[in-house]
Amino acid sequence: MKLHEYQSKQLFARYGIPIPKGRVAATATEARQIAEELGGRVVIKSQVLVGGRGKAGGIRLAKSPKEAEEVATQILAMEIKGLPVRKVLVDEAANIEQEIYLGITNDRAARRPVMMASSAGGVEIEEVARTTPEKIIKVHVDPLLGLRDFQARDVALGIDLPREHWKTFGGIACGLWKAYSENDATLAEINPLVITKEKQLVALDCKMLVDDNALFRHSDLVEMRDVDEEAAAETEARKYGLSYIKLDGQIGCMVNGAGLAMTTMDIVKLFGGEPANFLDIGGGAGADKVAAALRIILSDPNVKAILFNIFGGITRCDEVANGILSALAEVKLKIPMVVRLVGTNAEEGRQLLADAKMITAETLADAAQKAVAAVM
Ligand code: GDP
Ligand code: MN
Numbered sequence: 001m002k003l004h005e006y007q008s009k010q011l012f013a014r015y016g017i018p019i020p021k022g023r024v025a026a027t028a029t030e031a032r033q034i035a036e037e038l039g040g041r042v043v044i045k046s047q048v049l050v051g052g053r054g055k056a057g058g059i060r061l062a063k064s065p066k067e068a069e070e071v072a073t074q075i076l077a078m079e080i081k082g083l084p085v086r087k088v089l090v091d092e093a094a095n096i097e098q099e100i101y102l103g104i105t106n107d108r109a110a111r112r113p114v115m116m117a118s119s120a121g122g123v124e125i126e127e128v129a130r131t132t133p134e135k136i137i138k139v140h141v142d143p144l145l146g147l148r149d150f151q152a153r154d155v156a157l158g159i160d161l162p163r164e165h166w167k168t169f170g171g172i173a174c175g176l177w178k179a180y181s182e183n184d185a186t187l188a189e190i191n192p193l194v195i196t197k198e199k200q201l202v203a204l205d206c207k208m209l210v211d212d213n214a215l216f217r218h219s220d221l222v223e224m225r226d227v228d229e230e231a232a233a234e235t236e237a238r239k240y241g242l243s244y245i246k247l248d249g250q251i252g253c254m255v256n257g258a259g260l261a262m263t264t265m266d267i268v269k270l271f272g273g274e275p276a277n278f279l280d281i282g283g284g285a286g287a288d289k290v291a292a293a294l295r296i297i298l299s300d301p302n303v304k305a306i307l308f309n310i311f312g313g314i315t316r317c318d319e320v321a322n323g324i325l326s327a328l329a330e331v332k333l334k335i336p337m338v339v340r341l342v343g344t345n346a347e348e349g350r351q352l353l354a355d356a357k358m359i360t361a362e363t364l365a366d367a368a369q370k371a372v373a374a375v376m
Contacts, residue, residue, distance in 0.1 A: 001209065001210045001212055001215065001221070001225055002049045002207075002208075002209050002210075002229075003207070003208045003209070003210065003221075003224055004024075004047045004049065004087070004224075004226060005045065005047060005089055005205060005206060005207065006022075006023075006024040006047055006087075006089045007208075007224050008188075008206035008207055008208040009089075009203065009206045011179060011183070011206075011208065012175065012176065012179055012188075012190070012203060012206050012208075014179075015175035015176070015178050015179045016171055016172075016175040017172050017175045017176065017179075017190070017203050017206075018168075018172070018200070018201060018202050018203060019202065019203050019206070020043075020091040020092045020093075020094060020202055020204065021038055021091070021092045022034065022038065022042070022089055022090050022091030022092055023089070023090060024047065024087050024088070024089050024090075025072065025087065025088050025089075025090055026086065026087050027072075027076070028069045028070075028072040028073040028076060029069065031044060031068050031069060031071075031072035031088055031090050032065045032066070032068050032069035032072070033065075034068075034090040035062065035064070035065040035068035035069075035090055036065045038090070038091075038092050040092070040093070041061060041062065041063055041092075041093035042061070042062050042068050042090050042091060042092060042093055043059065043060070043061050043062070043090075043091050043092075043093045043094075044059070044060050044061075044062055044068060044071045044072050044075055044088050044089075044090055045058070045059050045088060045089040045090075045091065046058030046059065046075050046078060046080055046085040046087075046088055047085070047086070047087040047088060047089055048080045048081075048083040048084075048085055048229070049083065049226070049229045050080060050081045050083060051207075052081075052123070053080055054123045055123055056078075056080045056081070057078070058075060058078060058080050058085065060074075060075065061093055068090065072088050072090070075088050076088060083229065086228060091204075094194055094196050094202055094204055095196050095197040095198065096192070096194045096195075096196065096197075096204075097194070097195045097196060097197050098119070098194065098195040099120075099121040099122035099191075099192035099193075099194055099204075100117065100118065100119060100121040100159060100161070100190075100192060100193040100194065100195070101116070101117060101118040101120070101121030101122070101125050101128075101136075101189075101190075101191045101192065101193070102115070102116075102117045102121075102155075102172070102173065102176060102189070102190045102191070102193050103115070103116050103117075103187065103188065103189035103190065103191065104116070104141070104176060104177060104180045104185075104187070104188045104189070105186065105187045105188075105189075106186060107140065110140050112140050112141060112142060112143055113140070113141045113143060113180065113181075114138050114139065114140050114141065115138070115139045115140075115141060115147065115151070115155060115173065115176075115177070116136055116137065116138050117136070117137045117155045117158065117159050118135050118136045118137065118159060119135065119159040119160055119161070120132075120135050121191050121192040121193065122191065122192045125191055137154075137155055137158035137159055139151045139154055139155055139158075141177065143181070146174075146177060146178075146181065147173060147174055147177035149170060149174075151173075152169065152170040152173040152174060153166065153170065155169075155173060156169050156170070156173075162195075164199070165195065165199075165201055168201045169201060172190070172193065172201060172203070176188050176190065179208070180208075183208070183210055183218060183221060184210060184211045184214030184215075184217070184218065185208050185209060185210050185211070186209045186210070186211050187207065187208065187209040188207075188208050189206070189207040189208070190203040190204075190205065190206055190207075191205055191207070192204050192205060231246065232299070233246060233296045233299050233300070234246075236292065236295070236296055236299075237279075237292075237293075237296055239292075240288070240289050240292040240293070241282060241289070242279060242280065242281055242282065242289065242292065242293055242296070243258065243278070243279070243280040243282075244277060244278070244279045244293075244296055245277060245278040245279075246276070246277050246300060247274075247275055247276055247277050247278065248274065248276070248302065249268075249273065249274025249275045249276045249302070250273070250274060250276055250302055250303060250304040250305065250375045251268050251273045251274065251275055251276055251303070251304070251305050251306070251307055251371050251372070251375060252275075252276045252277055252279075252297035252298070252300065252303040252305070252306040252307070253265060253268065253275050253276070253277060253278070253279055253297075253306075253307050253309070254279050254281060254290075254293050254294065254297060254306065254307070254308045254309070254310075255279065255280060255281070255308075255309045255310070256280065256281050256282060256283060256310050256311060256315050256320075257280060257282075257283065257311065258280045260309060260311055261278055261279065261280045262278070263364070264307065264309045264364070264368070265278060267364055267365065267368040268307065268368050268371065268372065270368070271365075271368045271369050271372045272372055273368070273371060273372035273375065276297070276300055276302055276303045277297060277300065277303075279293055279296070279297065281293050281315075283313065283314045283315055286319055286323065287319060287320075287322045287323035287326050288323070288326075289323065290319075290320055290322075290323025290324060290327060291323050291324075291326050291327035291330070292327075294306075294323075294324065294327040294328075294331060295327060295330075295331055298331055298333070303335065304335055304374070304375040305335055305336045305337070305338065305371050305374035305375045306335065306336075306337045306338070306371075307337075307338050307340075307367060307368065307371040308320075308324070308337065308338070308339040308340065308341075309340050309364060309367060310339075310340070310341050310342070310343075310349075311342055311343050312341065312342065312343030312344035312345060312346055312349070313343055313344060314344075315343075315344070316344050316345045316349075317341040317342075317343060317344060317345045317346045317348065317349030317350075318345040318348040318349045318352060319345075320341065320349060321341070321348070321349035321350075321352040321353050322352065324337075324339070324353065324356075324358075325352065325353075325356060328356065335374075336359060336371075336374040337358050337359065338358070338359045338360075338361055338367050338370045338371045338374065339353055339358050339359065339360050339361070339367075340360070340361040340362070340363070340364060340366075340367035341353075341360075359374070
């Protein structure tokens with residue numbers, strides 16, 4: 001789950017990270033009011049869950065409340081990388097002397113988190129990583145010990161940070177580590193962390209990604225989820241407890257169990273097809289869940305055939321068949337559907353589907369071949 005910049009900032013501030021004064025606004029009038037409260041120059045920042053807002057024109061300075069209103073009007077009418085801007089953050093503008101990059105993520109190869117920093121922060125950091133990777137300092141963090149003070153100093157030294165900022169920087173680095181580990185983040189990032197002309201360190205842009213699998217223990221973070229920003233199919237899938245990942249192929253797959261779902265995708269590919277999605281309806285899925293899964297698969301216009309592969313263990317095949325039938329009562333199906341039911345109550349399930357113009361299959365190989373043939 002991605003947090004918006006304004007949400008990440010508020011969260012990082014609780015860990016002692018200095019952020020600019022400011023608030024989020026949904027209208028240009030509100031943006032003007034905030035600019036009046038702040039007094040002086042402000043920066044108006046689009047709140048969308050994609051990077052590169054600056055380069056897309058979604059970050060602009062305003063010298064007065066009137067200009068803030070004008071700029072906010074323009075930014076609130078924008079779309080950035082296909083996402084409409086619904087909110088802007090209005091922050092006190094900073095006088096930037098230097099832009100630093102500071103982030104923490106998981107290094108899977110090293111099997112531990114890694115803190116990365118660069119004196120060449122800002123909007124070109126990807127370019128820096130590609131062309132001059134030696135400008136990025138990396139320090140691995142022992143997850144049990146946490147980020148140690150000496151490691152923060154190593155980072156400060158590595159990016160040639162002037163001595164006068166080391167103490168503050170140490171506090172920011174440790175705060176970022178705490179924010180990362182206590183919230184089960186997969187990324188916690190400040191880019192840019194700036195040194196201002198007034199010789200202050202300020203986190204101008206903050207970003208955090210949280211591990212979805214840990215959200216059950218972070219109810220405060222769950223409340224921050226912005227469903228307007230995610231694909232409708234994903235929101236729907238979560239509501240019904242389905243694991244759904246959209247892919248680019250034409251064969252929609254509905255399977256119970258993650259392992260079986262992956263096997264099904266492999267076999268589809270083996271016979272020359274491309275899966276349109278990963279979808280695990282889980283064990284013991286009832287009719288309503290199956291109906292929701294079918295709606296979600298069919299909401300993808302690329303889907304040209306559907307392959308159901310159900311192994312009835314806890315899940316009963318007749319329940320699944322009922323789910324398919326009740327879903328078909330609401331969703332008009334114009335594409336072929338191949339069904340393979342095996343296990344508990346498979347005969348009853350197949351019986352129910354026999355009249356519904358569905359292609360049935362005995363084996364997984366047979367089912368995959370029939371699905372591939374259906375999209376050719
Ligand atoms: P991103 O493009 O989505 O990463 O958005 P950022 O918040 O990082 O902003 C992009 C760039 O805009 C920064 O690297 C800064 O150069 C500039 N910027 C952001 N806030 C301010 C500010 O308060 N004052 C000035 N002068 N520039 C800013
Ligand atoms: Mn940034």
